[in-house]
Amino acid sequence: MGLLVHDFPLEFHKVAEEVFFRHLGADPLIKDAYDDYRKRKLYEDTLHNLSFLHTASELEDDKIFRDYAVWLYELLARLMRDIPEEKLKEQIIKHYGFLSEAIGKVLGEERRAHYKPFLEAAVRSTKKATLAEKKSAFSRGKHGDIRKKYLDLLLAADTEGALSYVRFLAAKELPLEDVYVDIFQEVMKEIGERWHKNEISVAEEHYMTSLTQRALAEFYPHIFDTERNEKKIVVCTVGSELHEFGARMISDLLEHMGFDSVYLGAAVPKASVLRSVEKNKPFFLALSVTMPQYLKECLEIVEAVKEKHPDVMVVVGGRAFTTTDEIWRRWPVDAYEPDGKGLIRWVKRTEGGT
Numbered sequence: 001m002g003l004l005v006h007d008f009p010l011e012f013h014k015v016a017e018e019v020f021f022r023h024l025g026a027d028p029l030i031k032d033a034y035d036d037y038r039k040r041k042l043y044e045d046t047l048h049n050l051s052f053l054h055t056a057s058e059l060e061d062d063k064i065f066r067d068y069a070v071w072l073y074e075l076l077a078r079l080m081r082d083i084p085e086e087k088l089k090e091q092i093i094k095h096y097g098f099l100s101e102a103i104g105k106v107l108g109e110e111r112r113a114h115y116k117p118f119l120e121a122a123v124r125s126t127k128k129a130t131l132a133e134k135k136s137a138f139s140r141g142k143h144g145d146i147r148k149k150y151l152d153l154l155l156a157a158d159t160e161g162a163l164s165y166v167r168f169l170a171a172k173e174l175p176l177e178d179v180y181v182d183i184f185q186e187v188m189k190e191i192g193e194r195w196h197k198n199e200i201s202v203a204e205e206h207y208m209t210s211l212t213q214r215a216l217a218e219f220y221p222h223i224f225d226t227e228r229n230e231k232k233i234v235v236c237t238v239g240s241e242l243h244e245f246g247a248r249m250i251s252d253l254l255e256h257m258g259f260d261s262v263y264l265g266a267a268v269p270k271a272s273v274l275r276s277v278e279k280n281k282p283f284f285l286a287l288s289v290t291m292p293q294y295l296k297e298c299l300e301i302v303e304a305v306k307e308k309h310p311d312v313m314v315v316v317g318g319r320a321f322t323t324t325d326e327i328w329r330r331w332p333v334d335a336y337e338p339d340g341k342g343l344i345r346w347v348k349r350t351e352g353g354t
């Protein structure tokens with residue numbers, strides 16, 4: 001599934017073409033030494049950058065694009081270690097200049113002026129970005145030793161070892177929220193970091209993700225052993241969002257609290273979410289977003305649910321919200337929580353009426 005949002009302006013394809021030809025004109029290396037694959041990648045990456053720019057502008061949140069600019073710089077710097085950092089920064093900043101020129105040419109000076117503050121903020125963030133290693137807290141703190149041991153087994157591609165370690169953990173009867181949030185969520189984040197640092201491949205990431213999803217199944221007998229509360233909740237991801245691990249965890253943790261969880265999975269269209277709310281009349285709807293591009297669709301769903309089912313509470317969460325300037329505060333949601341533990345606390349407060 002593509003990363004372009006449902007309302008991605010068609011003219012942006014023309015903008016991307018303009019940017020592409022500006023790069024070709026400015027750099028003989030791209031024109032002569034790039035094969036078709038790399039040229040296509042340059043074009044696609046430009047569309048990707050435009051989709052983040054569009055999202056930040058639509059949601060009036062420039063942190064989304066600043067955050068993306070830093071992420072992009074770090075990704076490219078690690079992929080192209082042969083290019084000195086300052087040179088790479090120059091090239092990226094030149095690219096933002098091309099985006100601005102191309103927007104002016106294709107969409108007009110007014111649109112160019114509209115996007116200017118977003119692009120300027122991205123340039124400032126790129127200039128400040130650094131690859132200096134921050135001290136990782138991954139194997140420190142609560143359950144740090146378990147995280148490290150489990151990740152080491154994944155890195156060694158030791159499927160049997162990893163699953164028997166997970167069974168051992170299940171037998172220890174640690175609180176489910178610790179296992180999910182402190183261990184599996186943090187391991188998944190670390191896997192993402194290592195992919196971003198170009199230390200592990202997409203194949204390794206896929207393997208570790210699918211094994212960890214399988215690991216959750218070891219806890220299922222425990223998930224359903226609680227008393228039911230006769231309330232339903234509906235959980236899903238929206239837009240073309242394929243990251244569904246977080247939503248799955250939320251669904252399991254709520255099931256464990258006694259709710260009947262209707263888990264719809266990934267990338268559920270607005271009309272289907274509404275139909276499920278209509279049919280299940282949940283205590284609340286939980287929407288998960290990881291890629292900022294799908295935040296706008298999330299907002300549209302929140303607004304539609306609030307209009308049609310004002311008695312249903314809506315809670316949002318997922319990594320995308322951490323890349324915004326607390327955007328949920330401007331939304332008609334009942335809560336945002338950063339992780340499964342926060343959601344459990346919110347449910348207890350809400351059910352307890354405090």
Ligand code: B12
Nearest residue numbers: 188192242243244245246286288315316317318337339340
């Ligand atoms: C696994 C993974 C994938 C898998 C997902 C598989 C699956 N079945 O879910 C696949 C391979 C599909 C994937 C694809 C992509 N990915 Co990816 N992925 C990840 C990774 C490594 C882990 C995600 C995860 O499972 N986390 C564990 C869960 C449990 O954590 P969580 O989602 O944050 O959920 C917790 C909280 O956020 C919260 N929460 C979540 N939802 C909700 C909802 C409510 C209501 C509440 C209250 C709370 C809440 O509670 C959860 C539990 O505590 C992340 C790294 C990361 N830092 O997240 C990258 C990451 C998210 N991916 C990234 C990228 C770039 C992509 C791709 C664009 C790659 C590509 N070029 O194709 C695509 C996009 C696909 C798409 N259209 O969505 C980047 C995003 C960077 C950015 N700038 O936005 C990340 C951050 C990697 C990185 N470090 O660079 N990815």
